Amino acid sequence: MSPDELKEYKGLWVFIEQRNGNPVRVSLELLGKGRTLADQLDVDVTAILVGEGVSGIPEELIYYGADRVIIADDPIARDYRTEVYADIIVEQVLREKPEILLIGATCIGRDLAPRISARLETGCTADCTELHIDKEMRLIVAAKPFFGRNLMADFICPFRRPQMATVRPGVMELKAQDRKRKGKLICVDLNLKEEDIRVTVLETVRSAPDGTSLEEADKVVVGGMGLGDVKGFEMLKELADLLRAKVGATSLPVDAGWISKDYQVGQTGKAIRPRLYIGCGVSGAIQHSAGMIHSELIVAININPKADIFNFADYGIIGDVNEIVPALIKELHEMNPKI
Numbered sequence: 001m002s003p004d005e006l007k008e009y010k011g012l013w014v015f016i017e018q019r020n021g022n023p024v025r026v027s028l029e030l031l032g033k034g035r036t037l038a039d040q041l042d043v044d045v046t047a048i049l050v051g052e053g054v055s056g057i058p059e060e061l062i063y064y065g066a067d068r069v070i071i072a073d074d075p076i077a078r079d080y081r082t083e084v085y086a087d088i089i090v091e092q093v094l095r096e097k098p099e100i101l102l103i104g105a106t107c108i109g110r111d112l113a114p115r116i117s118a119r120l121e122t123g124c125t126a127d128c129t130e131l132h133i134d135k136e137m138r139l140i141v142a143a144k145p146f147f148g149r150n151l152m153a154d155f156i157c158p159f160r161r162p163q164m165a166t167v168r169p170g171v172m173e174l175k176a177q178d179r180k181r182k183g184k185l186i187c188v189d190l191n192l193k194e195e196d197i198r199v200t201v202l203e204t205v206r207s208a209p210d211g212t213s214l215e216e217a218d219k220v221v222v223g224g225m226g227l228g229d230v231k232g233f234e235m236l237k238e239l240a241d242l243l244r245a246k247v248g249a250t251s252l253p254v255d256a257g258w259i260s261k262d263y264q265v266g267q268t269g270k271a272i273r274p275r276l277y278i279g280c281g282v283s284g285a286i287q288h289s290a291g292m293i294h295s296e297l298i299v300a301i302n303i304n305p306k307a308d309i310f311n312f313a314d315y316g317i318i319g320d321v322n323e324i325v326p327a328l329i330k331e332l333h334e335m336n337p338k339i
């Protein structure tokens, strides 16, 4: 693109992913971060919302930082389909020319972002963990860890627009809502016809039967190899249920087949930011901490007083998980015998 063409692009957009009419948390995290970045560029934040029956969401998006919400509400967009969502977003981007487009690095975001960037022939930094603005160059700088988190690399996209990035859930802070904020709602008509779409959704099957995802959980109890075997996760589930928490895992129990990959926390798993993280038999390897270090309160149970996790835990319990966890379960039962 020529310098004049680049100048035509203005504003920061956030794709709002929604499930059953509720925005996913990472989209709201990105609105907050996007607000800070857009203020530095002196531009608007636009939320782009696609789905069916999503009319209840837009106000919330404004409270989280959007100045404008583009709403594509249509039965054709009820279920996520790459082709449909990419068509809708690309059309709006070509019409309005935002300079930045941010997308949460969820399963959907990781599928959608490369399709959009390829269609627009622009760059997309995938899975980044930091974003900031280089004011002099008027560019967004997207950073992500490399080589097992030993290096951080910065990425810029100076010659194409929009500059795109996907951001992992949980790495940006969820800012408080400002219910006094006002914004503009823009409803767009879609020109898509069902017969032109190559994919039909026959059925949607939930992988997590209890609904909320690990990334959105308020409390997470994570099991590591110190649990000893697959039965350790049954014990952990009991503790998690009593605490109304979710169960997570390090990568080694996943590799051992004790628990599915859906539960893995860390660099190649999910990034979580709960109010309470309890690590049971977790060593605290850097690839694991990459996905949980932003937890508000970190409690570690480990038999080895020199385990790395004690270097960043708020509370450490030195002991055998097979003694400590049953003791906690017993205590919680005694505190509330009805459970």
Ligand SMILES: Cc1cc2nc3c(=O)[nH]c(=O)nc-3n(C[C@H](O)[C@H](O)[C@H](O)COP(=O)(O)OP(=O)(O)OC[C@H]3O[C@@H](n4cnc5c(N)ncnc54)[C@H](O)[C@@H]3O)c2cc1C
Binding pocket: 148, 223, 224, 225, 226, 227, 249, 250, 251, 252, 253, 264, 265, 266, 267, 268, 269, 270, 280, 281, 282, 283, 284, 285, 286, 287, 288, 291, 301, 302, 303, 304, 307, 319, 320, 321, 322
């Ligand atoms: C490219 C790459 C990506 C990776 N991605 C991830 C990732 O996404 N997530 C992830 O978690 N890891 C990831 N890893 C693996 C990571 O490096 C560690 O190997 C892994 O996190 C260790 O898991 P762990 O703590 O369960 O096991 P271990 O390192 O084996 O630690 C077990 C801990 O349990 C303690 N323990 C043993 N018995 C007991 C007991 N009875 N009671 C209490 N404590 C006990 C031990 O003292 C020890 O600290 C990745 C590695 C690489 C190279």
